[in-house]
Amino acid sequence: MDIFEEIRSLGRKTQNPYLKEARASGQKIMGYLCSYVPEEILHAAGFIPYRLRTVESLGTEKGDLYYSALNCSFVRHCFDKAVRGDFDFLDGVIFFNGCDHSRRMYDNWRDLYAERKAGPGFLHMLIAPHKISQTALNRYTDELAKLVRALEESFGLKITDQKLHNSICLYNEKRSLLAQILAMRKGDQVPLTGAESIRLVLALNAVPVEKAVSLLEKMIEACQDRNVAKPGDLRLFMAGGCMEEADHMQLIEDQGGIVVADNLCLGARSVHTPIEEDLPPIPAIARRYLTHLSCPRMVNDFYSRSQYFEETIRDFSVDAVITDKLMFCDLWGGEAFLLKSEAKRLGIPILTLEREMHGGAAGQVQTRVQAFFEKIANLTQDDA
């Protein structure tokens, strides 16, 4: 199977043959919810880290029994899958206080487990501060140590510094390979579309890391001399939260654009900043995860995000920016507003999209994006 087909097939399924094979051989799988949860610790404990996802969601009806209609559609779809038993193959789930909606999943899942007595029984809430400071770093380091202890006590295992060091090296390699691929989009030749990059990251977060490294190596080879940019395509920067629907990204790109850079959960945020390998592992992990390319949950880090925004727009020759948020996401609502003024300052066109996850409305998105691209063409003609 061609690597792009393999990625497509891995990215659109909840489970995949690699997970099934690992389970059959007795390996455990640990779900997690956010790019602030260190996969290294889970891997060092002998688990395959698995990022929870909404692909193959059948709706939100069952999730809505626990959530309200004013919660974001990501958590409603994701929890709906949990209620239907789609994540029963997991041995545990690490929750995270990314936002109040996702934090609430911990409470709901505990209730669900008490009711069903099925599915993952190990449910752990990992807390990270919303600010970057020395105090916050100390607090987050303590939280990670608590996670280590919880895993050790619940599963009767020992997470040694050596195991952590090995995992750090492996995940640094994975990050570095993915970073290489995403950086290939800098030039005129763009080797993969934004939709493909979403599928890639979805696939990588659902297979053993050793397999992820091998997929990435194959992908790097396949990307050499590959160009998916069409003449006249606008080079786009996408910013947003957990955009999982590759089809949605494809729809945007089909209007005459190609995503060359991003600040997405399933994108640049997964690759930014390696972990320092020569420091004690837990503090090093804490430093990386607290200070990597942040999402708006980090309330005192807009300056860094804005700097990344400006540098990326320059380095990747970005023509236009699209921010894409889910309804009721206050964090990205505020960020979109701030990015709008940043874009104005930098003189780059920006479009803000808002949608429900797996919610359709393709016609509206198409019209909005096509009109945005037409507007840019009109303004560019004037400048020429």
Add this chain to the structure above:
Amino acid sequence: MEDGRLRSWAILPVGARTEDSAYSVMRQALKEAGLTMEGLASVCATGYGRKNIPFAQFNVSEISCHGMGAHWCDPSIRAVIDVGGQDCKAICLDSQGRAVDFVMNDKCAAGTGRSLEILARAINLGLEDLGPVSLKSRHPVRITNRCSIFMELEVLQHYYGGRKIRDIALGINHAVAKRVAFLAQGLDMTPGFALTGGVSKNAGVAKSLEKALGVRFRPLKVDPQLMGALGAAVHAGVKAGVKDS
């Protein structure tokens, strides 16, 4: 369009299949003009089904098309408020009728024709009567809800409470106009305003919108509901290299 003038046109309700609707409306317009499909130099599609029209050579978003159509009617127009069945938009134009900025509703349908339809039906009025009836009112009711469904409940409350139909009708027009004005105020629009889309035929909404925005809409020489199609025809003319499109 031919030689920079509108030769024929047709408006039909959209059916379940976009292609069928497009063929039907095209057949009618061609019949009117005494032409065949082969006689057309260029066809541009617009609107929600624009990507699925087999006989169109290219497509342009309705945002650009409404702007271009309004510009063709009156080159001094710099801002278009388009209130259609499903959505509403505010569009800023440059001196050549090109869209240079726009906003479009994305939260709900409260500022659209569909919402007017629901509210008119709630007081047993035809959509076409809502405007004329509302113009007789001097004491409009206040409708404060933002959601079309809750607006309908509020309208029914006034209806059962014995308020005059004309006052409720004007209240409805004010409410829909307020939603559109709120959206449009997000843009930095310069004078030279036009109102397009099916809702522009409701004189009551047009008047309420003028009041809410503090502007006067310029009359258009072509049916404002046709503005998107007209803009598409102008784009097709440009593509075909026809002068004065």
